[in-house]
Amino acid sequence: MSSRCRTSLLVLAALALLAGCDREERRSRGNPLGEAALGEAALGGPRVSTLQPGVPIASPPDARAADFEENAYAVSQGQQLFRQMNCSGCHAHGGGGMGPALMDDRWRYGGTMEQIVASIDQGRPNGMPSWRGKLTPQQMWQLAAYVRSLSAQPRQDVLSGRAESESATEPPTLRSREPMVPSSAAGVKGTTQ
Amino acid sequence: MSSERSWRVSHAVLAVVAIAIVAIGLIFLFTRLWGPRPPHTTEPPLRAYSGSTGAIAPRSAAPADDGQWTMAAKNYASTRFAAANEINTGNVGKLQVAFTFSTGIAKGQEAAPLVVGGTMYIVTPFPNIVYALDLTRPGAPAKWSYRPKPLSAAQGVACCDVVNRGAAYADGRIFFNTLDNRTIALDANTGKEIWDTQLGSIEQGATMTMAPLVADGKVLVGNSGGEMGVRGWLVALDAGSGKVAWKAYTTGPDKDVLIGAGYHPFYAMDRGHDLGVSSWPPEAWKQGGGNVWGWISYDPERRLVYYGTGNPGPWNSEQRPGDNKFTTGVFARDIDTGAARWFYQTTPHDLWDHDDINEQILLDMPVAGRMRQVMVRPGRNGYVYVIDRGTGQVLSATPYGYVTAYKGVDLKTGRIISNPAMEPKEGRVIRGICPAAPGMKDWNPSAFSPLTGLVYIPHNNLCMDWGSFEANYIAGTPYVGADVKYYAGPGGNRGAVTAWDPVHARPVWEIKEDLPVWSGALTTGGGLMFYGTMDGWFKAVDQRSGKLLWQFKTGSGIIGQPISYRGPDEHQYVAILSGVGGWSGAVVSNDLDTRDATAAVGWGGVMADLPKKTTAGGTLYVFALPH
Numbered sequence: 001m002s003s004r005c006r007t008s009l010l011v012l013a014a015l016a017l018l019a020g021c022d023r024e025e026r027r028s029r030g031n032p033l034g035e036a037a038l039g040e041a042a043l044g045g046p047r048v049s050t051l052q053p054g055v056p057i058a059s060p061p062d063a064r065a066a067d068f069e070e071n072a073y074a075v076s077q078g079q080q081l082f083r084q085m086n087c088s089g090c091h092a093h094g095g096g097g098m099g100p101a102l103m104d105d106r107w108r109y110g111g112t113m114e115q116i117v118a119s120i121d122q123g124r125p126n127g128m129p130s131w132r133g134k135l136t137p138q139q140m141w142q143l144a145a146y147v148r149s150l151s152a153q154p155r156q157d158v159l160s161g162r163a164e165s166e167s168a169t170e171p172p173t174l175r176s177r178e179p180m181v182p183s184s185a186a187g188v189k190g191t192t193q
Numbered sequence: 194m195s196s197e198r199s200w201r202v203s204h205a206v207l208a209v210v211a212i213a214i215v216a217i218g219l220i221f222l223f224t225r226l227w228g229p230r231p232p233h234t235t236e237p238p239l240r241a242y243s244g245s246t247g248a249i250a251p252r253s254a255a256p257a258d259d260g261q262w263t264m265a266a267k268n269y270a271s272t273r274f275a276a277a278n279e280i281n282t283g284n285v286g287k288l289q290v291a292f293t294f295s296t297g298i299a300k301g302q303e304a305a306p307l308v309v310g311g312t313m314y315i316v317t318p319f320p321n322i323v324y325a326l327d328l329t330r331p332g333a334p335a336k337w338s339y340r341p342k343p344l345s346a347a348q349g350v351a352c353c354d355v356v357n358r359g360a361a362y363a364d365g366r367i368f369f370n371t372l373d374n375r376t377i378a379l380d381a382n383t384g385k386e387i388w389d390t391q392l393g394s395i396e397q398g399a400t401m402t403m404a405p406l407v408a409d410g411k412v413l414v415g416n417s418g419g420e421m422g423v424r425g426w427l428v429a430l431d432a433g434s435g436k437v438a439w440k441a442y443t444t445g446p447d448k449d450v451l452i453g454a455g456y457h458p459f460y461a462m463d464r465g466h467d468l469g470v471s472s473w474p475p476e477a478w479k480q481g482g483g484n485v486w487g488w489i490s491y492d493p494e495r496r497l498v499y500y501g502t503g504n505p506g507p508w509n510s511e512q513r514p515g516d517n518k519f520t521t522g523v524f525a526r527d528i529d530t531g532a533a534r535w536f537y538q539t540t541p542h543d544l545w546d547h548d549d550i551n552e553q554i555l556l557d558m559p560v561a562g563r564m565r566q567v568m569v570r571p572g573r574n575g576y577v578y579v580i581d582r583g584t585g586q587v588l589s590a591t592p593y594g595y596v597t598a599y600k601g602v603d604l605k606t607g608r609i610i611s612n613p614a615m616e617p618k619e620g621r622v623i624r625g626i627c628p629a630a631p632g633m634k635d636w637n638p639s640a641f642s643p644l645t646g647l648v649y650i651p652h653n654n655l656c657m658d659w660g661s662f663e664a665n666y667i668a669g670t671p672y673v674g675a676d677v678k679y680y681a682g683p684g685g686n687r688g689a690v691t692a693w694d695p696v697h698a699r700p701v702w703e704i705k706e707d708l709p710v711w712s713g714a715l716t717t718g719g720g721l722m723f724y725g726t727m728d729g730w731f732k733a734v735d736q737r738s739g740k741l742l743w744q745f746k747t748g749s750g751i752i753g754q755p756i757s758y759r760g761p762d763e764h765q766y767v768a769i770l771s772g773v774g775g776w777s778g779a780v781v782s783n784d785l786d787t788r789d790a791t792a793a794v795g796w797g798g799v800m801a802d803l804p805k806k807t808t809a810g811g812t813l814y815v816f817a818l819p820h
Contacts, residue, residue: 127349
């Protein structure tokens with residue numbers, strides 16, 4: 001093997017390592033992530049219903065969604081908040097209890113990052129409290145990223161390898177990704193139990 | 194002329210009087226024959242079986258049976274015994290469905306139906322609809338329904354499904370609680386609201402799920418929220434006006450707990466000044482739980498109200514060093530003032546959510562050769578307590594299942610001895626704690642039969658793993674601080690029904706059930722005991738042997754309270770609400786994911802098979818012999 005070949009291998013390995021770093025990227029300049037204009041986002045807001053009269057109009061995704069969801073730091077912050085803010089008291093470690101399960105493929109009010117943030121922010125009429133003013137928008141995005149990790153939605157390398165302490169649940173890295181609620185009937189697949 | 198007129202006038206007066214007399218007579222006759230008849234006692238002469246333990250229910254608290262069912266526990270003694278014997282061990286095999294009624298709500302149906310005269314009353318789980326069914330007409334169609342419209346958000350603070358345990362009837366009124374903390378009185382004939390009293394707020398995490406008890410013109414109600422850091426209380430409302438007559442908190446200073454000069458607990462550990470404050474870390478009593486969400490009994494001779502208090506909050510015991518008065522214990526209070534007469538703390542400094550809200554069955558029975566007036570309490574902590582209901586002295590405390598959490602009860606000090614090896618510590622998982630947090634028995638009440646003198650206890654056989662962590666108090670959210678998971682105890686059966694001899698403090702027979710038994714029990718003068726299973730079987734067994742004599746598969750799992758009554762046609766009926774849910778059945782009624790063993794605070798794994806065995810529902814089933 002020539003030295004050039006070795007060098008290029010090294011460069012490739014270094015590039016691969018660097019590429020892996022983005023899962024832990026943290027921005028230290030500008031406004032804290034997610035702080036800006038949640039109100040604005042809530043106004044335009046994610047759609048909770050998949051039904052639009054006539055021809056559906058696509059909604060552009062919120063740019064912040066990917067920033068949080070593909071970030072291991074955001075997911076782990078969300079995991080801490082999930083217990084500290086007593087989310088786990090109602091949703092357990094994803095299996096649910098007083099509140100619905102969050103690790104399955106059913107989402108009453110939508111399972112996208114934007115929809116989960118909207119549910120946390122606004123609350124929902126059958127018992128989900130509204131956390132606006134009690135959590136910062138950044139915390140809501142972090143929580144949403146963690147909630148999505150319960151059904152293994154984010155890419156594998158940002159999922160937590162550890163379940164919450166003392167829990168009898170498997171860590172998200174060992175879970176299979178649940179199909180999301182499809183936006184068109186064509187994508188629906190039934191399940192048998 | 195004038196005399197003739199006066200003659201005519203007097204004749205007219207006479208005629209009017211005569212017509213009035215005839216009319217009154219006719220009305221009297223009519224109402225006697227076709228109008229609502231006052232209930233009459235048709236209790237057949239009760240003859241105890243030979244070999245009866247000798248325990249009986251006091252007549253003052255368990256009067257002769259009039260065929261009605263006016264309160265969840267049948268009577269103030271809470272016997273759940275219907276004297277009728279038309280349906281009996283010989284013919285129960287022929288029992289068949291008389292009619293059904295869908296409540297329209299597919300959540301846990303824990304309520305006892307009531308029967309007053311020719312009407313049956315049902316309260317549904319949230320949204321707490323009250324139905325009045327006309328038993329005098331074929332198929333028992335609804336006469337009226339009442340919708341209290343509780344706040345939808347209340348569902349988010351109800352710890353263990355959105356259940357309701359039933360209504361109470363007294364003096365032409367139906368009393369019941371709503372999930373959003375209201376007690377409501379309705380006219381039993383018309384369904385019109387008479388009063389509606391708001392007693393708590395869901396923003397603090399409070400709900401109300403228990404069945405009221407009405408005694409001496411007072412409606413006794415308590416709050417739920419032991420998993421939300423809600424401060425528990427019992428309130429007496431004036432039955433006429435709905436105004437609060439007295440309110441007794443479980444925690445806090447003596448003036449809040451209504452502890453005064455008349456308070457004489459039997460044991461030294463329950464005596465002292467402001468124990469509801471000093472047995473807690475500073476301020477912790479304000480969110481210390483001790484909720485009153487279970488059963489109340491009443492002794493009319495002593496004019497004392499008896500009830501148990503719930504678990505302290507949070508579950509994590511390291512956050513609340515001290516005895517945590519007056520949680521997990523039994524109170525005796527004066528009905529007129531609410532003043533505490535005595536208190537006995539069954540489980541000081543509760544370590545494992547061994548809530549003590551279980552029923553107290555008032556009995557008179559021989560203890561050490563002389564008749565004593567007692568209460569029998571099958572406790573969540575796994576012990577059947579026999580307590581002198583005058584003094585609060587514990588006469589016996591005996592395990593009725595497999596216990597590793599405790600080593601016994603010291604009858605000198607009254608204190609239960611917990612097993613130090615099982616004590617939770619933050620950052621550690623303790624395994625093999627029995628009974629589990631739902632207890633040897635949860636809320637579902639036992640029944641007593643004067644035929645056998647036995648108490649029939651529907652219960653669990655569950656153990657658990659427990660890991661404590663620090664709980665944050667955020668008002669209106671869960672305040673628990675423990676990750677738990679339950680599993681079957683020795684034998685592998687998750688439930689059992691035990692026939693218990695309270696006099697000799699021993700089991701007589703036991704039925705093992707695969708699933709936890711979350712339904713109440715009913716005993717009848719026909720020698721039968723009824724209960725239901727979480728996969729939907731409604732069963733009748735022989736009180737003497739436990740032998741299964743009849744069973745019927747209902748549409749959903751049973752977690753309700755069976756009752757028996759005499760219909761307008763003078764025949765005996767048995768009724769049960771079918772509809773799985775509650776804490777143990779939330780896996781089905783809330784559609785939980787059982788891959789998480791901690792779902793529904795510990796039930797996820799142990800109930801993983803329940804969705805395959807039953808589906809959610811909400812249907813009343815009423816049974817009778819063919820006639």
